[in-house]
Amino acid sequence: MHMLRLVVVYGLGFAACSTARNIVNLQPDHQGTRLLPLTNANSSAPVLVERGVSARCGSEFGRCAPGKCCSTAGYCGDTKSHCSSPDCQIDYGHCDAHITPGGPPTDKIPRPLIGNVPYGPRFIRSCTVPGTIALTFDDGPKEYTQDLLDLLDKYEAKVTFFVTGNNNAKGEIDSPGMPWASLIQRMHRSGHQVASHTWSHQDLSKVTQSQRRVQLLWNEVALRNILGTIPTYMRPPYSSCTAESGCLNDLGALGYHVILYDIDTEDYSHDSPEAIQKSKDIFDRNLDSRIEFDRPWLAIAHDVHEQTVHNLTEHMLKKLLAEGYRAVTVGECLGDPPELWYRKDDNFDERNARKSNRSKDSVTKAISVDGMCGTQTTCLGSRFGPCCSSTGFCGNMSSFCGAGCQSDSGYCGDNIGAAYTGSGKKAAKSDAGSLLQLSPSVAVVILLALMVLME
Numbered sequence: 001m002h003m004l005r006l007v008v009v010y011g012l013g014f015a016a017c018s019t020a021r022n023i024v025n026l027q028p029d030h031q032g033t034r035l036l037p038l039t040n041a042n043s044s045a046p047v048l049v050e051r052g053v054s055a056r057c058g059s060e061f062g063r064c065a066p067g068k069c070c071s072t073a074g075y076c077g078d079t080k081s082h083c084s085s086p087d088c089q090i091d092y093g094h095c096d097a098h099i100t101p102g103g104p105p106t107d108k109i110p111r112p113l114i115g116n117v118p119y120g121p122r123f124i125r126s127c128t129v130p131g132t133i134a135l136t137f138d139d140g141p142k143e144y145t146q147d148l149l150d151l152l153d154k155y156e157a158k159v160t161f162f163v164t165g166n167n168n169a170k171g172e173i174d175s176p177g178m179p180w181a182s183l184i185q186r187m188h189r190s191g192h193q194v195a196s197h198t199w200s201h202q203d204l205s206k207v208t209q210s211q212r213r214v215q216l217l218w219n220e221v222a223l224r225n226i227l228g229t230i231p232t233y234m235r236p237p238y239s240s241c242t243a244e245s246g247c248l249n250d251l252g253a254l255g256y257h258v259i260l261y262d263i264d265t266e267d268y269s270h271d272s273p274e275a276i277q278k279s280k281d282i283f284d285r286n287l288d289s290r291i292e293f294d295r296p297w298l299a300i301a302h303d304v305h306e307q308t309v310h311n312l313t314e315h316m317l318k319k320l321l322a323e324g325y326r327a328v329t330v331g332e333c334l335g336d337p338p339e340l341w342y343r344k345d346d347n348f349d350e351r352n353a354r355k356s357n358r359s360k361d362s363v364t365k366a367i368s369v370d371g372m373c374g375t376q377t378t379c380l381g382s383r384f385g386p387c388c389s390s391t392g393f394c395g396n397m398s399s400f401c402g403a404g405c406q407s408d409s410g411y412c413g414d415n416i417g418a419a420y421t422g423s424g425k426k427a428a429k430s431d432a433g434s435l436l437q438l439s440p441s442v443a444v445v446i447l448l449a450l451m452v453l454m455e
């Protein structure tokens with residue numbers, strides 16, 4: 001629906017015939033359709049009245065008492081259902097979205113509009129580089145994101161993550177003790193593109209201009225705390241950003257590329273082992289419908305859904321590879337060089353940031369293609385692991401990332417994967433994954449050593 005408004009306002013020139021079906025059939029974002037169980041809550045009225053949940057809020061009733069949150073159904077309360085974004089009504093009470101990320105603001109960062117990719121108020125629906133497909137994942141990181149990163153490593157695929165700062169009760173992405181920051185750092189290290197999906201997933205066409213700026217600026221603060229940089233790419237929640245509301249101009253003024261899509265996998269509607277086949281069919285049908293062999297695509301999915309991560313994505317990767325495509329970031333599918341995907345905050349003291357301790361110099365080195373690292377090459381972004389060992393090999397075990405690790409040629413530190421505070425099963429999986437990422441040269445050395453020992 002929102003997309004329809006965008007299209008009407010902003011020109012039919014963007015809508016190639018192959019994308020028109022997606023425009024008309026665009027479904028509401030999954031988050032917008034999620035209903036809170038508040039109507040059911042009335043059945044246990046005594047308890048709820050005791051806790052003051054029956055107080056009403058919203059445009060007809062006004063604000064909740066201080067400290068109380070206004071649910072999407074218009075009830076005051078302080079449960080996760082009341083307070084978590086995007087359903088919590090930010091104008092009528094407290095919401096988790098009101099929790100401000102720490103650190104200095106980002107609004108003074110210079111935002112020159114450089115490069116050939118259009119910025120707002122124009123928006124981008126399709127890729128331009130032939131033979132590329134940009135898979136994109138919105139709303140995360142969440143509990144399945146680590147598995148998705150493992151899968152993408154296996155296929156050596158690069159994708160784009162449109163990250164939300166604090167939605168679905170996951171807490172702020174830069175919270176200490178939460179796994180989100182280390183997952184976002186891993187995305188970045190692995191060569192994926194990290195882009196913004198706003199702080200708390202509000203509908204940017206329905207909030208005020210200052211609220212809209214907060215939605216972008218607060219997510220920038222959190223991402224800057226994690227990565228040291230802020231993104232230049234964003235996707236509006238619900239694909240809603242009309243010209244009438246001023247949204248597209250505001251995003252342009254903040255120096256953002258506004259990214260939509262031309263394949264909607266509709267994964268948010270198909271999150272069961274049976275139903276996800278419909279999303280696979282949508283993806284396949286689009287690719288099969290192309291007239292030009294190397295017509296590029298920009299597809300949307302959501303890494304907050306289990307079937308998307310554990311089922312649909314591998315199908316999409318196999319399909320696109322079979323059709324001769326490359327899985328790349330949005331920036332790459334638009335021909336935009338990586339240095340333009342982010343803006344640096346030159347005034348930010350990185351020592352205060354919750355960040356990886358990668359060297360500034362290492363990002364300018366070539367990424368290792370043979371598992372070796374040193375003065376000319378870095379392990380950051382390589383498929384062998386992000387750390388450069390004392391002997392000049394890339395890997396991601398403690399023997400690479402710990403004592404003797406070369407911080408000017410990769411990442412050093414002991415928190416790879418360990419920062420993930422999920423279940424023990426996840427941690428075990430992470431460790432197993434790291435074994436597979438030994439560089440071939442090191443694997444041979446270890447094998448030889450083992451053979452000697454056995455003799």
Ligand SMILES: [Zn+2]
Pocket residue numbers: 029031138139197201237238
């Ligand atoms: Zn979203």
